[in-house]
Amino acid sequence: MKSVKEYYDEIGWTKQKGKYVDSLSFTTDKGAKYKLACNERLREMIGSPELLLDVACGASPFNSKAKKQLCIDFSITAINEAKKNRPDGFFVLGDITSLPLKDNCVTDTVSMHTIYHVDKDRQATAIAEIKRVTKNKCFVVYNAGKHAKLVNILTLPLQLWNWSEKRINPNSKRKIYFYAHSYKWLEQFGEIKTYRFLNENGIKLYSKLLWLVSKIEMRLPKHSYHPLLVIDKNK
Numbered sequence: 221m222k223s224v225k226e227y228y229d230e231i232g233w234t235k236q237k238g239k240y241v242d243s244l245s246f247t248t249d250k251g252a253k254y255k256l257a258c259n260e261r262l263r264e265m266i267g268s269p270e271l272l273l274d275v276a277c278g279a280s281p282f283n284s285k286a287k288k289q290l291c292i293d294f295s296i297t298a299i300n301e302a303k304k305n306r307p308d309g310f311f312v313l314g315d316i317t318s319l320p321l322k323d324n325c326v327t328d329t330v331s332m333h334t335i336y337h338v339d340k341d342r343q344a345t346a347i348a349e350i351k352r353v354t355k356n357k358c359f360v361v362y363n364a365g366k367h368a369k370l371v372n373i374l375t376l377p378l379q380l381w382n383w384s385e386k387r388i389n390p391n392s393k394r395k396i397y398f399y400a401h402s403y404k405w406l407e408q409f410g411e412i413k414t415y416r417f418l419n420e421n422g423i424k425l426y427s428k429l430l431w432l433v434s435k436i437e438m439r440l441p442k443h444s445y446h447p448l449l450v451i452d453k454n455k
């Protein structure tokens with residue numbers, strides 16, 4: 221297995237047929253409207269801070285309404301692509317577990333789909349780092365993985381299908397390090413809300429019911445496949 225940095229430098233943020241390999245490997249075009257609504261909800265929650273830090277921004281930094289956006293990632297390929305996709309941003313190469321920033325120097329911070337790729341024993345350090353450099357609020361999109369029992373039960377048929385496909389072709393999905401801590405672990409740092417209740421399998425299986433999921437998912441933060449950790453430093 222490649223290291224996370226090697227994967228993003230050499231594979232994840234390269235393009236195939238105009239699309240990033242990472243998106244082709246881990247996401248589908250299904251449920252675009254639902255995914256957009258989840259993003260929009262987070263965008264509204266964040267509002268328009270003076271300076272938003274998007275840490276582990278990847279190739280496509282968060283589409284925020286911030287007055288200024290500082291984008292950090294440890295992959296040089298991510299940073300080079302991010303510059304093209306968000307030309308008005310500011311860019312720094314850096315590691316989330318040791319941010320090259322002073323205490324309280326950004327207004328708010330967002331970090332999406334990353335901390336679960338950090339070594340399980342360093343994830344708390346990553347959260348402490350984003351908290352240290354932030355003045356007001358941090359928003360962390362996590363992946364509950366095996367802890368999202370309800371979603372996992374609801375998507376069992378597709379999981380079994382994917383598992384059998386992987387047995388036949390072990391390279392059908394490229395693997396990078398992943399470790400999901402429990403909701404309880406996450407809750408020690410702040411409040412848990414919902415970013416997105418369903419995972420990709422759920423979006424495929426319940427594509428006709430996404431309107432209903434959108435209506436109820438905010439009531440199910442500790443069942444969400446992608447919980448949103450909100451840390452308010454002024455509380």
Ligand SMILES: C[S@@+](CC[C@H](N)C(=O)[O-])C[C@H]1O[C@@H](n2cnc3c(N)ncnc32)[C@H](O)[C@@H]1O
Pocket residue numbers: 224225228275276277278279280292293294295298314315316317331332333334337338
């Ligand atoms: C799944 S991508 C998410 C990118 C982006 N936040 C998004 O939601 O599209 C994970 C990103 O985190 C970056 N990353 C992983 N570990 C990191 C670390 N320790 N420090 C900084 N960036 C990291 C990777 O280089 C990659 O760009």
